[in-house]
Amino acid sequence: MQLSEQEIVRRESLQKLRDLGINPYPAAQFKTTATVKKIIDGFDTLEGKEVILAGRIMSRRIMGKASFAELKDASGRMQIYINRDEICEGDDKTMYNEVFKKLLDIGDIIGIKGEVFKTKVGEISVKVKELTLLSKALKPMPIVKVDADGKTHDAFSDAEQRYRQRYVDLMVNDHIKETFIKRTKITNSIRQFFNDKGYLEVETPILQPIPGGAAARPFVTHHNALDMPLYLRIANELYLKRLIVGGFDAVYEFSKDFRNEGMDRTHNPEFTVMELYVAYKDYHWMMEMTEELLEKVAMDSNGTAEVQVGDHKINFKAPYARVPILEAIRIHTGFDVAGMNEEELHDVCKKVGIETDETFGKGKMIDELFGEKCEHHYIQPTFITDYPKEMSPLCKEHRDNPELTERFELMVNGKELANAYSELNDPIDQLERFQDQLELSEKGDDEAMFIDMDFVRALEYGMPPTSGIGIGIDRLVMFMTNNASIQEVLFFPQMKPEVRAAQTVELNDDEKAVLKLLQKAEKILLGDLKTQSGLSNKKWDKTIKGLTKNNLAKVNKTDDGLFVEVVE
Numbered sequence: 001m002q003l004s005e006q007e008i009v010r011r012e013s014l015q016k017l018r019d020l021g022i023n024p025y026p027a028a029q030f031k032t033t034a035t036v037k038k039i040i041d042g043f044d045t046l047e048g049k050e051v052i053l054a055g056r057i058m059s060r061r062i063m064g065k066a067s068f069a070e071l072k073d074a075s076g077r078m079q080i081y082i083n084r085d086e087i088c089e090g091d092d093k094t095m096y097n098e099v100f101k102k103l104l105d106i107g108d109i110i111g112i113k114g115e116v117f118k119t120k121v122g123e124i125s126v127k128v129k130e131l132t133l134l135s136k137a138l139k140p141m142p143i144v145k146v147d148a149d150g151k152t153h154d155a156f157s158d159a160e161q162r163y164r165q166r167y168v169d170l171m172v173n174d175h176i177k178e179t180f181i182k183r184t185k186i187t188n189s190i191r192q193f194f195n196d197k198g199y200l201e202v203e204t205p206i207l208q209p210i211p212g213g214a215a216a217r218p219f220v221t222h223h224n225a226l227d228m229p230l231y232l233r234i235a236n237e238l239y240l241k242r243l244i245v246g247g248f249d250a251v252y253e254f255s256k257d258f259r260n261e262g263m264d265r266t267h268n269p270e271f272t273v274m275e276l277y278v279a280y281k282d283y284h285w286m287m288e289m290t291e292e293l294l295e296k297v298a299m300d301s302n303g304t305a306e307v308q309v310g311d312h313k314i315n316f317k318a319p320y321a322r323v324p325i326l327e328a329i330r331i332h333t334g335f336d337v338a339g340m341n342e343e344e345l346h347d348v349c350k351k352v353g354i355e356t357d358e359t360f361g362k363g364k365m366i367d368e369l370f371g372e373k374c375e376h377h378y379i380q381p382t383f384i385t386d387y388p389k390e391m392s393p394l395c396k397e398h399r400d401n402p403e404l405t406e407r408f409e410l411m412v413n414g415k416e417l418a419n420a421y422s423e424l425n426d427p428i429d430q431l432e433r434f435q436d437q438l439e440l441s442e443k444g445d446d447e448a449m450f451i452d453m454d455f456v457r458a459l460e461y462g463m464p465p466t467s468g469i470g471i472g473i474d475r476l477v478m479f480m481t482n483n484a485s486i487q488e489v490l491f492f493p494q495m496k497p498e499v500r501a502a503q504t505v506e507l508n509d510d511e512k513a514v515l516k517l518l519q520k521a522e523k524i525l526l527g528d529l530k531t532q533s534g535l536s537n538k539k540w541d542k543t544i545k546g547l548t549k550n551n552l553a554k555v556n557k558t559d560d561g562l563f564v565e566v567v568e
Contacts, residue, residue, distance in 0.1 A: 006140045013103040014136050020094065024136035030054055030111045037075035039116055043124050046116045051126060054111040054134060056171070059143075062101055068125075071112070077174075079125040080112060087131050095131065107137035144172050159485075163493050179489060182301050183477045187254060189300040190274060190471075193293050199250040199276065204239035206232060206256065212452045213237030213394070215437075216259040219269075232258035237394065237468065238455045240277045241423060245463045252276040254473065265485045266415060269494050272473040281467040282422040283406045287383050290410060290418060290469065291318035294381070294476075301480045308482050309413050312379050320381040320410070325370055328384060332374045337366065339403070345369075359443050363390030378411035393433040393449055395421040412479060420469035427459035505550045510535060510543045518553055518566055526555060526562040 003011070017024050034051040055073035065084035070077055084096040104110070113130040142156040155173075156162065162169040162176075169176050191201065209228065211218035213235030223230050236255040243251045254274050263269060278286075298305045298316040305317040330336045335348045345365040349356045354368050366388055378384070386398060387407040395405035406422035424430050434456070437449040477489040487493040507515065514533050518524065524532075530540050544564075547553040556563050 004140075007138060010105055010136070010138050010140070013105065014138065017099070017103050017133065017136065020099070022099065022133060024133055026132075026134065030132065030134055032111070035075040036071070036073050036078045039126070040076065040078060040124055043116065043118070047118070049116055050113065050129075051116055052111065052113045053126070054109065056109050056137075057104065057106050059106060065096070067100070071110070071126075079119070079123050080114070080128055081117075081119070081125050082128045082131065086127065086129055099133070100131065104133065105137060105140070106143065107139070107141040108133065109135040109137070141168060142172050159487070160495070163487050164495055164498060166491055179477075179481045179483065180491065182481050183489060185301045186297055186477055186480055187274075187473065189297045190293065193296055194250075194252050194276065197250070199252055199278070200248055202240070202243060202248075202251045202253050204233075204236045204253060204255070208233050210450045210452045210454075212450055212455065213239075214257075214259075215393075215449055217261055219258050219260045234259050235273070235470070236275055237277075237470070238452055240275055241463060241466065241468070242455065242458045244277050244279055244466050245458045245461055249280070250276070250278040263494065265487075266475065266478075268474065268486050268490060271486075273470050274473055275468065275470045277423070277466055277468040279464040279466050282465065283385075283408055283420055283467055286420045286467040286469050287320070287322070287408060288318075290420070290471075291320055291381075297476070298480065307480060309479050310482070310484060312413060314380060314413060314479065316381060320383055322383045322385055322408075323378075324386040325366070325384050326386070326388070328374045328378075329366070329369050332377060333369065337369065359440075361390055361440050361443070363388060363392075364440075367391055375411055375416070376414035379413055381417075382411045383408045384411055389433075390436070392421065393437050394424055394430075396424045396426075397429070415475060416472070417475055417479070418469055418471045420467065423463070423466040423468050425459060425463040425466065427456050430459055431456050505552065507546070507550075507552075508543075510539055511546050514543050515547060515552060515566075518547075518564060523563055523565040525560075526564050529564050 014024055032052050032054055034046070034053050036053065036055065039046055039051060039053070053071070053073060055071040058070040058072045058077060060070075061068045067082045069080050069082065071080050082096070082100060084093055087100070088094070088096050111132040111134050112126060112128045114126040114128040116124070117127055118124055142154060144155050145153040147153065156168060162173075194201070207221075207223075207230045209230060211231035211234045213233075214237070216234040218234050219232040221230050221232070222228070233255070234257055236253055236257070240251050240253060252274060254272060256270060257273050258270050260269060261267070278289075294316045295305050295318055298307055306313050306315045308314075326336070326338045333348070333352050335352070337345060337348055340348070340362075342360075342362055342365070345362055346356050346360070349360075349365055349368065352369070352373060354365075354372055356365055356368070360368075370384070375384075385408045386401070386404045387395070387409075389395075389397065389403060389405050392405040392407045395407045398404035398406050408420050409416050410418040410420075424433070431451075434449065434451040438451055474486050474489055478484070478486060481489060483489055510533075514529065514535075517529060517532050521529070526544075530544075533540060533543070535543060544553070544555075548555065551567050553564055554567050556565065
């Protein structure tokens with residue numbers, strides 16, 4: 001492991017702290033009585049009183065026998081004042097002169113006991129009486145500076161670094177934490193809305209023998225004990241509807257779903273969906289419920305129904321527009337595709353510049369037409385309704401048109417936010433739809449649904465008329481926090497493996513000579529290599545240590561002795 005100069009100095013400080021009898025990672029509980037926010041908000045009642053708090057050192061100003069530092073905890077930042085004679089009683093000034101001034105660093109976590117006061121310039125602070133080291137930081141954190149003009153310098157702003165090292169991002173970029181606090185407010189708002197209606201929150205399997213409930217490519221694994229393939233769920237719909245069959249009137253779940261598909265600014269292979277199913281309702285009722293829910297979420301998380309999303313102000317106040325999908329395609333392409341067969345749809349796709357192949361069924365082509373030519377036009381919340389049956393194998397046939405289904409997708413800012421149905425509860429129709437999906441799979445559509453015979457069996461016991469909806473929580477948070485990238489609203493988004501830059505190692509002449517001998521031999525007894533090198537004991541020790549430290553050679557112990565070999 002190659003250490004920077006600062007990392008080496010911090011490790012040296014770590015050892016010096018231990019030499020002074022200070023445990024840099026104590027095990028005992030550190031009992032706090034206050035937080036930064038509590039002190040600042042309650043200054044009038046806390047002034048002059050003793051408080052105990054803990055946090056990370058974010059900056060220091062050392063000035064002789066008195067110093068200032070900035071302490072950050074989960075609630076905010078504040079100034080602390082450290083006086084040598086206050087924290088060091090008697091003649092021993094080690095805690096200030098050695099520990100605080102020389103051995104502590106920015107990023108270290110400390111606990112303090114002190115008195116709340118206000119400085120001459122009016123800044124609320126704590127005058128430290130006792131200082132305890134709680135955790136020594138061995139890596140220097142980025143120091144973000146803001147000058148008098150409000151300009152930021154040395155910002156930790158590289159997206160890849162921020163996503164890989166979210167812990168550092170949260171440490172130094174205060175506004176990032178606010179996004180995730182708002183995410184929790186959003187999910188809490190949804191839960192409160194449903195719980196107040198008496199709906200039951202449940203959990204369903206993540207590992208599934210059949211990945212059902214959506215058209216998507218699954219992740220597959222293998223269960224050794226059962227000797228069978230299992231899939232990470234792509235949706236939890238079929239399990240939740242089994243619960244409706246079982247007698248629950250309304251169930252919902254915040255589920256982690258997984259789809260083995262592309263990644264971009266709005267898609268992550270692992271994502272969160274809230275799915276709700278309510279018996280004796282239809283998709284018209286679900287539209288009204290969705291309007292009510294999203295207006296509440298906007299108000300709870302932002303204090304207003306109107307939310308800034310990129311260049312647009314999105315108004316989540318009900319009601320929302322309703323547009324049939326085939327009408328949307330006619331409006332934005334000029335083609336009326338209602339009733340067209342596959343060949344005719346292929347021709348339309350070709351005319352509007354959408355590539356298709358023989359694996360595309362009617363449903364997939366209509367989906368492509370809408371996705372490529374229409375959806376970006378719907379900025380304000382809009383229900384796109386009445387999808388063709390081929391696009392909706394789990395959805396009830398439309399009561400007025402047997403070619404369509406009672407389905408809507410909610411479009412916001414040109415993206416799908418929710419998908420909802422009047423649920424198909426006819427087991428014979430459901431099996432036929434599954435068989436249609438099987439035919440698509442045999443044609444090469446790797447997103448076609450599997451046949452779930454147990455789900456069909458559940459429907460044969462009778463499922464009441466039901467409406468269901470799935471809402472993408474990650475995308476909803478993106479809208480409510482004005483973030484254009486899904487990676488900004490996931491603590492730990494999926495990333496490619498980190499590629500570490502190759503380090504250039506400067507070798508001295510002895511190291512070069514020994515490495516050349518080793519490369520020629522590939523593997524050699526340690527004693528034989530030393531003999532061939534002709535180096536003195538002192539030079540040999542230094543040389544072999546240099547090669548192993550720089551990961552150019554390794555020593556392995558075997559029954560035949562110590563062997564040295566080149567590291568590939």
